[in-house]
Amino acid sequence: MKKTFLFLLLFSVLYGNAQQRYELNSGWLCANIKDAQSTGPEISKPGFSLNSWMPATVPGTVLTTLLNNKKVPDPFYGMNNEKIPDVYKTGNDYYTYWFVKDFQEQAVGNEQVWLQFRGINYKAEIYLNGKKVNAKTQVGMHLRAQYNITKLLAANGKNRLAVVVYPPDFPGNPNGGQGGDGTIAKGLTTQYTAGWDWIQPIRDRNTGIWDKVTIEKTKGINIQNPQVITLVPGKRLPEGKQDPATIKVSVEVENPTSKPVSGILQYQLAGKLVRQPATLAANKTTIVKLPDLQLENPKLWWPSGYGPQNLYDVKIEFVTANGVSDREQLKVGVRQIDNIWNEHTRSMGAFVNGQKIFIKGGNWIISDAMLRFSDARYDAEVRYHKDMNLNLIRIWGGAILERPEFYNACDKYGLLVFQDFWFSGDCNGRWVDPMKKEDQWTRRNYPDDHNLILNAIEDQIKMVRNHASLAFWCGGNEITPPEDILEPLKNDILPRLDGTRKFFDFSNSDEMSFNSIGGNGDGPYGIQDTKTFWANRTFPYNSEVGSVGVGDYASLLRFIPKENLIAPQYKAKPDSVWDYHKYISYEQYLNPYGKPKSAEDFAMKAQLVNYDQYRALMEGFSNKMWDWYTGSIIWKTQNPWTAMRGQMYDYYLDPNACLYGLRKGSEPLHVMMNPLDSMVTIVNNGFTTRNNLMVQAKAYDMEGKDYFYSQAFNSVGPSSVRRLFPMNQFLTKLDKKEGVFVSLRILDQKQNILSENTYWLAGKDGEYSGLKNIRKAPLKITAIDQKNGKVIVTLSNAAGNPVAFFNRIALINGNTGERILPAFYDDNYVSILPGESKTVVVEYTGKQSNLAIEVYGWNVEKQKVNMQ
Known part of the structure; x- marks a missing residue:
């Protein structure tokens, strides 16, 4: 036995790096099918001339290749997307392309060589060295394919691979409906590419060799x-x-x-x-x-x-x-995920390693609408979700089953994943919809090829099932798959290929969250009075609840031409570019701070509303943890396009105040004030009782004078909420005609701050007149670059000043003034009380030089601070 063990280990060492797996991710060329004017056997022969062909982006889409070759303008900027021909109008040949790659490879002895495609959209014929590789046309975006090419390799090792890729058979009419006219769903592809209420149509419908191409060598x-x-x-x-x-x-x-x-x-x-x-x-x-x-x-x-x-x-x-x-x-990751029905809330409860987890989630569409994926981008986006203090990401069904690299990041950062399959109520017939080409009965059976769907489901389950972060499967967004897909998926495929995770028939099904209130089982989606999240009971495990999300002025400058940077006005039609980028009106919530004078002023005031909205959303749900709710999932936390709704950070990975308001409201240990009765409340999401917590409450007027209210030791049990004391009478006694600040803190016995939360309250008339007239607060700011990817920023507000309110910290290039993106702040949009200081840690990736910090606030002048 011992000899056998040593024998195996010896061969393992000798094997070393003999196994080879590498990507074909550079050196590709492409040409439109009309320009190539040759057949696959001819094009795939090494002697065929490619002199007139242009460089191709693989992995990538045709549109990405055209953009990288400056054949089309950036569709994410302004109205440029309208300048790019749409496949529905041009016909599929316009976006049908040949992709060619020369590579060196040989098989020796018993070696086997495998050509692997992790995703082609939509159909492909594959040739190698003049021979056809795939006996049957490769069909379907969400499906891996592997071919043994050992016998097709050239004797001299010089090989040419040629792949012709066709767009979806039914690209759909992008008529402004959700998924256009709906026919995009007749195939196994991305529904969002025909347009949605948060994105304009992607003109090539993601046609291309969009995912990795790999060569693998094995010894038999x-x-x-x-x-x-x-x-x-x-x-x-x-x-x-x-x-x-x-x-x-x-x-x-x-x-x-x-x-x-x-x-x-x-x-x-x-x-x-x-x-x-x-x-x-x-x-x-x-x-x-x-x-x-x-x-x-x-x-x-x-x-x-x-x-x-x-x-x-x-x-x-x-x-x-x-x-x-x-x-x-x-x-x-070694863990066990279970689900136990909560009879009190009438919703599913999530358990990890035997402990109940209150779900605080975000809905995710896709990292990039043009499928420009990277490990670094996935890492940054998932890290932002961790920074929001969320614990789950739901992958929406109108896009993709997410890539292993996404799951790697979720494994790393601890984000559970709720994975939908490729169906949506909009395209797949849940509702009567005059924008759709075909009736509900027809759409209910989309896609056309159900066997293809079942094969793809099996394949994609195998691709990601080992990830610790994968927690739940879901049949579709707001609708189940057709019965002859749902039944084998539920009763055969998942039990056979997984057997460890809960499957929900659809994203707002009663088995997930019993809908005793009526409606569609999710929402609301628009901006709300912050009291709404505390007062109005919604669905007990809400799969989609969200609000607004305009980025700050630096974000708007990235995709809106200067001539279109016009602040929207209440009840007036917004500028055409704002409208094109799916702006949702919320000026009525900005006007109490003063009617915006410019787009820059608008963006600053929007951040106040953003912060308040998402803090209140998660606080309201947490306040009724295990009573009304077992979880909520925000619609939505990110955009794969330059849209102006539902985003905690913009397409360029620049966070806005939504992220930090949500981060605050989602703290694992959190102190908060109920806006309905001014009750100070603490939330403990941990597994153990927290004892000897000092809870402190103060108020500050607009001049910076503080009014002490209470300071007392308290405890809170595991995974629970505790109401402590009301502040309503105290606040009523203060002159609120101009508004006040409320400062809440939890401290430990060493007086370390465990949680702090600052609210700004309007005057009795609902106006923020005090904020309109508040004095400037000159902050002292220092920034120290620790040379390890971290910058320590300290902001100090002298005694006698007013509250230095709502300060945005940005890591920038000191020469250009451009923001370093992505950058990760352990807090932002911070307020500094008089006589106090606050330290913020900023982290960045890669090598950066000439770093500086930019800070500006509501009553703090913008200043640039060089590193010490």
Whole structure:
């Protein structure tokens, strides 16, 4: 036994990096099908001239390639999208392109070479060295494809790959409806590309080799689609020694050769080696199940805000007498996710490692509407969601099943994922809709090819099922798939390929959140009086509830021409570019601060409303945690296009006040004031009781004079809310004709601030007259670059000053004044009380030079601060 073990390890070491997997992600050329004027066998021969072909972006879309070659203007800027021909009007040939890539590769001995496409939209014919690769046309955007090209490789190793890509058969009429006329949903593609209420149509409908193209070499055997299941019984805490967890592993192993192959399938995890002998039949894929592993004292994975995101490296190998044939490596988090119906709220409750989790989520569309994905962008966007103190992201059904790189970031940052499949109530027939070409009965059976959908579902489940962050599956956005898709998905595919996660038939189904109130089961979507979130009971696990989200002035400058930077006026039609970029009116909430004088003034006042809206939203839901609600998911937290609604940061990854208001309202330990009765309340999302918490309440007038109200020790139980004391009589005694500030804090016994929250209250007439006339507060600001990706900013407000209100901190290039994006602030839009200081930590990625800090506030002049 010991000799065999050493033999296997020896071959594992000798194998080293012999296995090869690399991307074909550069050096591609392309041409429109009308310009190529040749066949696949001819184009894919190395001698065929490509002199007139233009560089192609792969992975990417046709539109991305055209933009990168300056053939079209930036469709995200101004009205440029109207200047780009739409596939519905041009016909599909206009966006049908050949893509060609020359690469060096040979197979030696028993080596097998695999060509892998992780996504092509919509149809493709593939050729290599003059020969057809795919016997059947590759169809469907959301589907991986793998081809064994060993016998097609050139003897001299110089190969040419040629792929012709066709747009969706039914691109749909972008007539202004949700998903245009709806026919985009007849195929397996992205519905949003025909237009929605938060995006204009994407002109090529995402046509292209949009996801990774990979070459993999193995020594005969090919390991595919491993499945790792982790079982964590009992109720756990993040700290202390853990009882064992069970690890279950099974693997698909393909033998493409003409002879049976015997060997040992093995995996290593946490220093343990688990093995299973197997004989693989010729020309067949076999599922091999390995013995269960009892993992002692496991390091568990927890959602953000509840514990660490521990991940284990898993190395899987198939070893024969000739050595390691193939190897796959992945990271897994040891955790167990359960769902228990809450009879009191009449909604589903989420449990991780036996602990109930109050869901604070955000709806996600897609990272980039033109599919310009990157590890760095995914990392930044998911990190922003962690910074919002959220613990879940829901992937909306009109886009994609998200990429492994997205899930990697969610694993890293602790964001649970609620993954929809590719259906929406708008396109798939939930409602009567005069904008749709076909009736509800017809649309109810979209897409046309149900077998294609089932194949794609199986494939995509296998692609992401090992991620710790993947928590829930959902049949579709606001509607179920057709019955002959729903039934096998629910009763066969998911039990067989996963079996560990809750499946909701659709995103606002009664089994998720019982709709006893009426309506569609989600919303509201527009701006609300902040009291609404506290007073009005909505759906107990609300899958979509949201508001506005205009970015600040620096954000508007990135995509609105200067001549269109006109502040919207109440009840007046907004500027055409604002309207085109889906602006939602909320001037009536800005006017109490003073009617905006300019677009810059508008953007600043919009941030006040943004902050207040999202803080109140999450505070209102948290106030009724486990009483009215088990969770809420904001519609929506990001935009894949330069839209002006539903975003905590803009397309360019610049955060606005929505993010920091939501961050404040979502704190794991939080102090807040109920606007209905001025009751000071504390929320504890943790698993243990918090004792000896000093809760402090003060008020400040517009001159900066403070009025002490209360300071008392309190405790709050695990995962609970505690109402402490009302401030209404105290606030009524203050002269509120101009408004006041309310400062709430939680301190520990060492007087460290654990939570602080500053409200600004309007006068009795609803106007912020005090803020309109407040004196300037000259801040002293220092910035220290620690040279490790962190900058420490300190803002000090001298005694005798008024509150230095609502200060935006921005990390900039000191030479150009441009913001460094992305940048991550542990707080922003901060207010500094008289006689106090506040420190903000700013983090950035990559190498940056000439850094500086820019600060401006409501009553603080803009200033640039150089680094110390």
